[in-house]
Amino acid sequence: MNKLSTDKERLEQAQILLRAQDVDKSYLSGPTRLDVLTGINLEVHRGEILVIVGASGVGKSTLLHILGALDHPTRGTVELNATDIFSLSDKKLARVRNRAMGFIFQFHHLLPEFTALENVAMPLLIDGRKPKEAEEVARGLLGEVGLDGCVDQKPGELSGGEQQRVAVARALAKSPLIILADEPSGNLDRANSEMLHDLIWRLSRSKNQTFVIVTHNEKLAAKADRLLRLSDGRLWPETL
Ligand SMILES: Nc1ncnc2c1ncn2[C@@H]1O[C@H](COP(=O)(O)OP(=O)(O)OP(=O)(O)O)[C@@H](O)[C@H]1O
Ligand SMILES: [Mg+2]
Structure with a gap:
């Protein structure tokens, strides 16, 4: 057997x-x-990094919000693991959103009064996990994003890049099926952007974590398994 399938084969089999x-x-x-x-058709494979590009105002955030069940479509269906999510009751839909989706935004939206560790542990605590267990998971995730040394610092005591990595750790906390990211490096300088892009790529490969990312950043787009352009209300294949 081939020791390593190509990225294309990996995607086709996923x-x-x-x-x-x-x-x-x-x-x-x-x-x-x-x-x-106006007629979005899209399949996202497990473990892939799918990047969506497109001009400002074309509807990228709107699409991401619908894929993440933060907003309802006017028409059409979104299936997550073969479940039509918008046919679920509001309560069940909220559960899908909370359990299965992780979000990373351009601005990290961390809670300023809480430490990095508490910010990452928060979704787990809200979900009813024991504090000690939540803290353990959060500590592990902060280690994975390279922030072992910053667990007790509050967002205001961290650099922009570090804050965004805390946001990634927080998005990972509940082991979501999919992470939706809207301009995750839009607010970072080049060095911090690259660190974040490398982190996303590493998580996709090491954890088979699935990402759908909206970005204008060409370096991030270059890391995609698949690149699509949103234009005239639809998605089109795009090459770099
Ligand atoms: N809640 C809303 N009510 C009315 N119009 C909206 C709403 N949200 C977005 N729009 C409009 O829908 C269009 C798409 O917005 P969206 O935010 O999805 O664009 P975008 O591609 O993410 O843009 P950008 O790259 O600037 O973030 C825009 O014309 C916007 O004004
Ligand atoms: Mg947007």
């Missing part, structure tokens, strides 16, 4: 984790209707 079918999204503002997404 299970489909998320599938969006005929997704439309329109916004109403007064009498005008803005059709942002």
